Every structure is written in C-alpha cells, then in structure tokens.
Amino acid sequence: MSPVQSRAARGLLGWSEAELAGKAGLDAGFVRDFEAGHGDPPSGQLEVLRSALMAAGVAFTEDGSSGVRLGPAGGEGIRADALTTENDR
Structure with a gap:
C-alpha cells in the first residue's frame, strides 16, 4: 500500500x-x-493499516494504477499471489 492509496x-x-x-x-x-x-x-505496521481499511470495505487495485475502491466490508477476497486452481472458482 502506498501513501497515496492510504489517503485515498x-x-x-x-x-x-x-x-x-x-x-x-x-x-x-x-x-x-x-x-x-x-x-x-515497518511492513508489519503497513499491513495493519491495510487490514483495517480492507475490513471497512476498501479494495486495493494493483494493476499499475495504484488505486482504491469501495467494495463489501470484510476484505477484498483472495489476493492474487494466493490464487490456486482450488480457489479459482
């Protein structure tokens, strides 16, 4: 998460x-x-901030735009680096 994403x-x-x-x-x-x-x-503190924002419904875009959007509260689902054929449904 970047400072700009946090502010947004x-x-x-x-x-x-x-x-x-x-x-x-x-x-x-x-x-x-x-x-x-x-x-x-420290990355651990940034992850705590990111988690708090995600729990409130913020989804982070990592497609090169470094943006954010509101989605359902509770997180953004499965992170791209955690995708497998088992959870790709």
Whole structure:
C-alpha cells in the first residue's frame, strides 16, 4: 500500500488520520508520517493499516494504477499471489 492509496482510502471512508490510527491500534503520528512519505515504516505496521481499511470495505487495485475502491466490508477476497486452481472458482 502506498501513501497515496492510504489517503485515498481514508477519503472514501470519510476517516481522519486519527480514526484510521485508532482502528489499526497505531499512533496518529505514524499514519500522518506514512501518508506524508516520511521514513521507511515497518511492513508489519503497513499491513495493519491495510487490514483495517480492507475490513471497512476498501479494495486495493494493483494493476499499475495504484488505486482504491469501495467494495463489501470484510476484505477484498483472495489476493492474487494466493490464487490456486482450488480457489479459482
């Protein structure tokens, strides 16, 4: 997830930095710094942010557009790198 995707996802949900931080159990300063492009945040913390957004219905597009969209709350389904012939139905 990029800083731009995070800001766009929050915008779709109408969440402030503090609201996203609270739902992810992180400090609002972390969200602010990440979205401003400061530092190199640990991937685990980024995954926590991404998971909080996905649980609210945000789906991330990874087709080169680095976009976001709203879908049903609860996640985006199976990630492309986890697809197999068994779950490709």
